[in-house]
Amino acid sequence: MSTKARLVEEFRCGTIRAAAMRVAGRKGLEKTTVDDIAREAGVAKGTVYLYFRSRDEILEKTVGAAVDDLLEHIQEALDAARGASFAEALGSALTVQFAYFDEHRDFFRVYFASGEYSEDRRLRQSRRYRRHIDQLVALIRRGRRRGDLRRLDAERAAISIAGAARDLILRRIHEEKPPPPAADARFLTDLVSQGLASRRKEAR
Amino acid sequence: MSTKARLVEEFRCGTIRAAAMRVAGRKGLEKTTVDDIAREAGVAKGTVYLYFRSRDEILEKTVGAAVDDLLEHIQEALDAARGASFAEALGSALTVQFAYFDEHRDFFRVYFASGEYSEDRRLRQSRRYRRHIDQLVALIRRGRRRGDLRRLDAERAAISIAGAARDLILRRIHEEKPPPPAADARFLTDLVSQGLASRRKEAR
DNA sequence: GGCTCAAATGACCGTTGGGTCATTTTTCTG
DNA sequence: CAGAAAAATGACCCAACGGTCATTTGAGCC
Numbered sequence: 377m378s379t380k381a382r383l384v385e386e387f388r389c390g391t392i393r394a395a396a397m398r399v400a401g402r403k404g405l406e407k408t409t410v411d412d413i414a415r416e417a418g419v420a421k422g423t424v425y426l427y428f429r430s431r432d433e434i435l436e437k438t439v440g441a442a443v444d445d446l447l448e449h450i451q452e453a454l455d456a457a458r459g460a461s462f463a464e465a466l467g468s469a470l471t472v473q474f475a476y477f478d479e480h481r482d483f484f485r486v487y488f489a490s491g492e493y494s495e496d497r498r499l500r501q502s503r504r505y506r507r508h509i510d511q512l513v514a515l516i517r518r519g520r521r522r523g524d525l526r527r528l529d530a531e532r533a534a535i536s537i538a539g540a541a542r543d544l545i546l547r548r549i550h551e552e553k554p555p556p557p558a559a560d561a562r563f564l565t566d567l568v569s570q571g572l573a574s575r576r577k578e579a580r
Numbered sequence: 581m582s583t584k585a586r587l588v589e590e591f592r593c594g595t596i597r598a599a600a601m602r603v604a605g606r607k608g609l610e611k612t613t614v615d616d617i618a619r620e621a622g623v624a625k626g627t628v629y630l631y632f633r634s635r636d637e638i639l640e641k642t643v644g645a646a647v648d649d650l651l652e653h654i655q656e657a658l659d660a661a662r663g664a665s666f667a668e669a670l671g672s673a674l675t676v677q678f679a680y681f682d683e684h685r686d687f688f689r690v691y692f693a694s695g696e697y698s699e700d701r702r703l704r705q706s707r708r709y710r711r712h713i714d715q716l717v718a719l720i721r722r723g724r725r726r727g728d729l730r731r732l733d734a735e736r737a738a739i740s741i742a743g744a745a746r747d748l749i750l751r752r753i754h755e756e757k758p759p760p761p762a763a764d765a766r767f768l769t770d771l772v773s774q775g776l777a778s779r780r781k782e783a784r
Numbered sequence: 785g786g787c788t789c790a791a792a793t794g795a796c797c798g799t800t801g802g803g804t805c806a807t808t809t810t811t812c813t814g
Numbered sequence: 815c816a817g818a819a820a821a822a823t824g825a826c827c828c829a830a831c832g833g834t835c836a837t838t839t840g841a842g843c844c
Contacts, residue, residue, distance in 0.1 A: 790841090795834105807825100814815105
């Protein structure tokens with residue numbers, strides 16, 4: 377295939393994915409039909425099938441590309457904070473994450489609020505979830521080595537952080553004027569590193 | 581309507597709901613069809629429509645009943661721990677929650693792994709989520725009054741705890757031999773009250 | 785046993801939506 | 815510009831599904 381042909385194909389795929397993203401943001405993944413996507417992209421349904429094998433492939437590629445992009449952003453933030461303390465690094469990763477969803481509100485609905493959109497979705501989805509957890513596990517291990525953190529189960533800690541962040545994002549989406557990303561990032565970072573207990577006595 | 585007739589109706593509804601629960605546990609809410617439910621319940625499709633107005637009503641009632649039951653259990657644990665410290669009360673509520681999902685693995689998939697299964701699902705669903713958050717907010721406020729907790733945004737703290745618990749549950753479901761509920765409850769309780777930071781210095 | 789009526793049934797209907805392919809339009813090439 | 819090759823189109827096919835209703839079943843009663 378010539379270079380030009382490949383470019384054209386790339387472009388068409390991108391157009392269709394972008395259309396799918398918009399529709400899904402409006403109606404949710406489950407309810408997004410191929411007709412919807414084609415209409416939104418301004419092409420005929422048959423055309424869509426020249427570039428994607430099935431509806432599921434469109435959705436998979438669309439969501440996948442967006443999630444990869446987000447994970448990329450987070451990774452950059454983590455790399456930039458390589459020398460910093462656990463709290464600082466986590467704070468900056470969370471800030472990036474919250475900001476990302478502020479800028480892609482519609483995408484959020486697709487990623488988080490959506491359910492299983494195909495048989496083995498959990499398998500495919502979990503590859504990316506896994507990567508996200510691994511990022512956090514690495515961060516935690518680093519903090520542990522630095523002496524910032526106490527002895528703990530890094531995997532479960534990572535899962536807890538991811539879950540808390542997820543639900544805070546969900547909350548932010550529903551608020552019409554959420555606090556700045558950095559504020560919520562700070563809140564969760566403090567919760568995770570210091571806990572909620574008052575300082576003045578040894579609770580428990 | 582006679583008492584007996586009402587009992588029969590109650591029984592039929594229960595049978596159908598139980599069947600819906602099993603099917604949904606296997607296939608997910610979205611993919612659960614009325615034919616599936618009828619077959620699983622051992623009745624004809626028409627019969628289902630004698631007891632429920634629509635597919636959505638079946639699913640709504642089924643999930644609703646189960647979630648209400650869970651919230652009831654959690655509330656009982658919280659009430660029983662009324663005099664205890666924040667950490668103890670949270671620990672016991674979480675233990676109940678984790679144990680509940682261990683005993684209803686199939687239900688879990690329906691409640692957490694499922695997406696939006698009808699137009700206004702978020703509205704209906706969020707009423708129960710709201711109740712759950714309110715339980716935690718009340719718990720946090722109590723801890724604050726007791727002096728167990730520092731000054732904080734109770735709502736966001738509750739959301740964070742709920743999110744972390746949710747993802748830990750998700751994880752437990754995938755593990756073939758998860759730790760005892762009390763262990764994970766303890767883990768999350770410690771994380772929330774003490775944080776992950778090592779004791780020996782003032783991080784950040 | 786026969787009669788009545790409510791409960792149960794499942795064949796059927798209309799719609800929706802994924803996927804196909806014969807036909808048309810556009811682009812490339814000599 | 816002709817004609818071939820590639821790309822695009824949308825009418826069409828068919829399976830799946832929610833929901834209906836004429837018919838059948840059977841429980842209770844005389």
